[in-house]
Amino acid sequence: MSAPKAISPHRLSSLLRRQKDPNLALQLFQNPNPQIQSPKPFRYSLLSYDIIITKLGRAKMFHQMEQILRQLSRETRFVPGEIIFCNVISFYGRARLPHKALQMFDQIPSFRCDRTVKSYNSVLDVLFKCGEVEKMREFLVGLGNHVTPDACTYNILINACCKSGCLHDAWNMFDEMRKRGVRPNGVTFATLISGLCANYRLEEAMRLKEDMIRLYRVEPEAPVYTPLIKELCRIGELSLAFGLKDELERYKVKLDSAVYTTLISALSKFGRKGEAYWILEEMKVSGCKPDTVTYNAMINGFCMEKDFEAAYKILDQMVKEGCKPNIISYNVIIGGLCNEGKWVEANDLFEDLPRRGCKPDIVCYRTIFAGLCDWKRFKEATSILDEMFFKGYAPSSAGIHKLVDGLCQEANMALLLKALTSLGNANLINVDIWGLVISMACKKEMLSNVSELVDTVMVP
DNA sequence: ATAGGGTTAG
Numbered sequence: 001m002s003a004p005k006a007i008s009p010h011r012l013s014s015l016l017r018r019q020k021d022p023n024l025a026l027q028l029f030q031n032p033n034p035q036i037q038s039p040k041p042f043r044y045s046l047l048s049y050d051i052i053i054t055k056l057g058r059a060k061m062f063h064q065m066e067q068i069l070r071q072l073s074r075e076t077r078f079v080p081g082e083i084i085f086c087n088v089i090s091f092y093g094r095a096r097l098p099h100k101a102l103q104m105f106d107q108i109p110s111f112r113c114d115r116t117v118k119s120y121n122s123v124l125d126v127l128f129k130c131g132e133v134e135k136m137r138e139f140l141v142g143l144g145n146h147v148t149p150d151a152c153t154y155n156i157l158i159n160a161c162c163k164s165g166c167l168h169d170a171w172n173m174f175d176e177m178r179k180r181g182v183r184p185n186g187v188t189f190a191t192l193i194s195g196l197c198a199n200y201r202l203e204e205a206m207r208l209k210e211d212m213i214r215l216y217r218v219e220p221e222a223p224v225y226t227p228l229i230k231e232l233c234r235i236g237e238l239s240l241a242f243g244l245k246d247e248l249e250r251y252k253v254k255l256d257s258a259v260y261t262t263l264i265s266a267l268s269k270f271g272r273k274g275e276a277y278w279i280l281e282e283m284k285v286s287g288c289k290p291d292t293v294t295y296n297a298m299i300n301g302f303c304m305e306k307d308f309e310a311a312y313k314i315l316d317q318m319v320k321e322g323c324k325p326n327i328i329s330y331n332v333i334i335g336g337l338c339n340e341g342k343w344v345e346a347n348d349l350f351e352d353l354p355r356r357g358c359k360p361d362i363v364c365y366r367t368i369f370a371g372l373c374d375w376k377r378f379k380e381a382t383s384i385l386d387e388m389f390f391k392g393y394a395p396s397s398a399g400i401h402k403l404v405d406g407l408c409q410e411a412n413m414a415l416l417l418k419a420l421t422s423l424g425n426a427n428l429i430n431v432d433i434w435g436l437v438i439s440m441a442c443k444k445e446m447l448s449n450v451s452e453l454v455d456t457v458m459v460p
Numbered sequence: 461a462t463a464g465g466g467t468t469a470g
Contacts, residue, residue: 054461086462121462155463190464197465226465258466265467296467331468363469370469396470 268301338371
């Protein structure tokens with residue numbers, strides 16, 4: 001048997017790139033030549049650092065990622081590009097770790113890498129997305145004379161204004177941008193137009209789209225049109241929405257899955273299933289692959305028609321096509337089943353989520369909880385309540401009302417006490433809820449029981 | 461992979 005050949009730094013990069021499992025990729029990185037005892041340390045390429053850091057960051061394996069970053073900081077053969085750190089900053093942002101993002105930002109110079117407006121922008125975006133508006137302001141002030149804001153900086157700020165519902169500020173930002181000689185780009189217009197549409201200012205949004213093309217000479221892009229198409233569909237102007245789709249095609253802009261999904265979703269909501277099907281076909285023929293969001297729109301359409309068979313079929317089709325259903329796919333079905341009183345099936349699917357590799361989110365818990373209450377399955381609902389609290393979620397106030405109201409009507413004192421104890425521990429009993437309990441007790445002449453109840457719930 | 465669009469509850 002010939003001796004195994006050592007893999008080259010270049011080969012390691014391509015192996016890392018192909019390795020989907022971040023744990024295996026890390027093993028490979030740490031021990032690229034397990035067969036060979038070499039006295040010389042492996043000469044990692046900058047690319048291989050980039051790939052492994054990105055993989056670990058995406059998988060939220062921050063401890064391991066930081067270890068690799070420390071190793072990278074000891075390398076003297078090259079200076080890493082700023083983009084690696086920008087990515088690390090946004091990985092922390094996605095994991096809601098803004099302090100870690102700021103820490104990375106501070107450490108960039110220790111990698112002998114110069115910070116530019118790019119890493120400033122990354123931090124700015126993370127701070128906004130983590131709801132750290134005050135820190136964002138501080139950071140902007142500090143930015144002052146170090147870097148010049150670019151289009152991306154303004155786009156982040158315009159987005160922050162739009163998402164906070166301050167459209168006036170967003171327009172001001174847009175004006176300031178132009179006054180400072182920064183040219184707005186497609187992202188700027190997509191952001192503003194989406195903000196306008198979300199606030200029902202369709203006419204303004206349509207005008208801005210026209211100005212974008214004629215006045216600002218920015219090429220049309222799909223993300224500028226999607227919010228317009230969505231809003232037109234919402235108000236029932238489907239033919240105008242299709243008009244915008246035609247306009248994109250006239251401009252030779254390739255339609256992507258978001259545009260198709262918006263149309264499919266609208267058609268299903270208006271009960272035009274046949275047309276939704278044709279759009280899906282057109283999508284496939286034009287070489288645009290339906291993704292999870294597209295299939296979710298289909299599932300929603302079927303659930304609205306109470307065709308759960310068809311909805312489950314889409315789920316199977318997704319798995320077959322390698323398009324993984326996400327929590328929304330399941331939430332839609334669970335919600336649909338609940339609406340139809342099929343709470344057993346809804347609960348079965350809910351309990352099957354871990355096996356299907358999907359973690360229930362807050363919407364999921366609230367949906368199944370309210371669904372069980374609607375059909376008077378208070379025992380099941382109450383046990384879900386505790387599970388919710390354990391996971392750090394809480395039911396909506398409407399859901400709480402449904403549970404307590406239902407238990408009062410049934411005068412199910414044992415379960416009511418249990419529910420109120422859980423709710424009380426989570427500090428979720430308001431005047432409205434006490435009102436329900438007390439008026440029930442008055443009707444049933446059980447005031448003494450209520451005072452007992454109050455004692456149980458109020459005493460910490 | 462520094463920034464933007466499309467799917468779920470209430």
